[in-house]
Amino acid sequence: MPLPKRDLPDFDAPPVVETLLGVQFSSTKQFPTRLYTEYWQRIMSRFPSLELQGPLPAVTEEFGRPQALAFGIQFIQGDESRYWYIDETETRLLQVQKDRFIHNWRRVKDEPYPHYDDIRPRFEKEWLEFCSFLKDEGYDKPAVNQCEVTYVNHIEPGTDGTEVGDLGKVISCWSGSYSGQFLRQPETVTFNVRYLIPENRGRLHIIGQPVIRKRDAKQVFQLNLTARGKPNSSELQDILEWLDLGHRWIVNGFTDFTTPEMHRAWKRKEGL
Amino acid sequence: MTGLSNTATMSFRYVEPPAGAGRDAAQGQWSEVIDWPWGARQIPLVQRLLTLENLPKDWDSYGSQPPSKAAIAMGFTLLKGLDDGGLENLTMPRINPVSGGGILLEWESGQRELELEVLSDGDVRYLKIEGGEPVQEDTVTHPMFSQMRGLLLWLMP
Numbered sequence: 001m002p003l004p005k006r007d008l009p010d011f012d013a014p015p016v017v018e019t020l021l022g023v024q025f026s027s028t029k030q031f032p033t034r035l036y037t038e039y040w041q042r043i044m045s046r047f048p049s050l051e052l053q054g055p056l057p058a059v060t061e062e063f064g065r066p067q068a069l070a071f072g073i074q075f076i077q078g079d080e081s082r083y084w085y086i087d088e089t090e091t092r093l094l095q096v097q098k099d100r101f102i103h104n105w106r107r108v109k110d111e112p113y114p115h116y117d118d119i120r121p122r123f124e125k126e127w128l129e130f131c132s133f134l135k136d137e138g139y140d141k142p143a144v145n146q147c148e149v150t151y152v153n154h155i156e157p158g159t160d161g162t163e164v165g166d167l168g169k170v171i172s173c174w175s176g177s178y179s180g181q182f183l184r185q186p187e188t189v190t191f192n193v194r195y196l197i198p199e200n201r202g203r204l205h206i207i208g209q210p211v212i213r214k215r216d217a218k219q220v221f222q223l224n225l226t227a228r229g230k231p232n233s234s235e236l237q238d239i240l241e242w243l244d245l246g247h248r249w250i251v252n253g254f255t256d257f258t259t260p261e262m263h264r265a266w267k268r269k270e271g272l
Numbered sequence: 273m274t275g276l277s278n279t280a281t282m283s284f285r286y287v288e289p290p291a292g293a294g295r296d297a298a299q300g301q302w303s304e305v306i307d308w309p310w311g312a313r314q315i316p317l318v319q320r321l322l323t324l325e326n327l328p329k330d331w332d333s334y335g336s337q338p339p340s341k342a343a344i345a346m347g348f349t350l351l352k353g354l355d356d357g358g359l360e361n362l363t364m365p366r367i368n369p370v371s372g373g374g375i376l377l378e379w380e381s382g383q384r385e386l387e388l389e390v391l392s393d394g395d396v397r398y399l400k401i402e403g404g405e406p407v408q409e410d411t412v413t414h415p416m417f418s419q420m421r422g423l424l425l426w427l428m429p
Binding site for chain 2: 093107
């Protein structure tokens, strides 16, 4: 499937520090530990490091009915771990667990942000190889029930011309003004906003919170945009179609949600 | 590859009710951050702990390891606890690495001083000093913050 036309807002120096493209799926068979280690053998030349993490819980965007509660005791067979396969540069990661496949890119130093045009083909290649591996191992094709695109942005106070509590300069819908004179600038701000993607195709979540970045101990404001929803089918073209939709919502959402002043600081390109 | 079994495992676990999809929105994030919704006074110390965690091996030229994850985690527990009721007026500690993978937190309040040495396994060795003289020392294994709080309250007038 061809990449979408480059008609979205674009920045020369965006605050993106991480991108994530992933799918959630169900499988008719358990994933034993052997499966993860053999998959590693297959990709080891590109992802030579392995780490184990706790599993991510399943998350599904629901519409028109309350989220079902998974509450109780479950008996579990198979390996519940989340396997991290990390590349040599420590900028790319594959995360695999019994119902997830995620491709991450992250900024470690000052690497240029790879555009979606670069990230999507990498995800596509790795997902196809994973499906091919599962097929070789006698597994059915994974039934994909959610696609996800996440962009993690770190807005650094000072360097981006802002203070952590000074959100009016960053967030376009945050006026920063009050009805009276009692309250002053907040010490911290956290928020969680979600938007419906029309025709119940999914949601865009925007989460903002002050954090301290571990790699350099810097205080930053983290702005995460996550688009998630169900593709029309588990076919590759439908997965890519949904990822393109999610990416479009993230880029347009980020641009709408942030101020023109910050767009200038992030060097928004003319005409886009 | 050691430590990875080729046999399927069977276990049971308590399944938590799911948090809202929004709260879980950035589930697979790789970049490590510390959520820090507390007071601004601890932030320099959080940054100090992160700096210590990233110390190289042999940082003291005597072959010492950097502070262990258990020691750093206990350091965070202690810092978080300083916002507890009754401790808001306590001064912030000095934090330094110690050989063997631990960290040392030191407080001074008038004639009283308290040293908490967090060992590499997370246990805490403490020393109370009054008027320049040691008055009590002991080791707390598997420490709870409530025990540490008792020591910190000793510093308060």
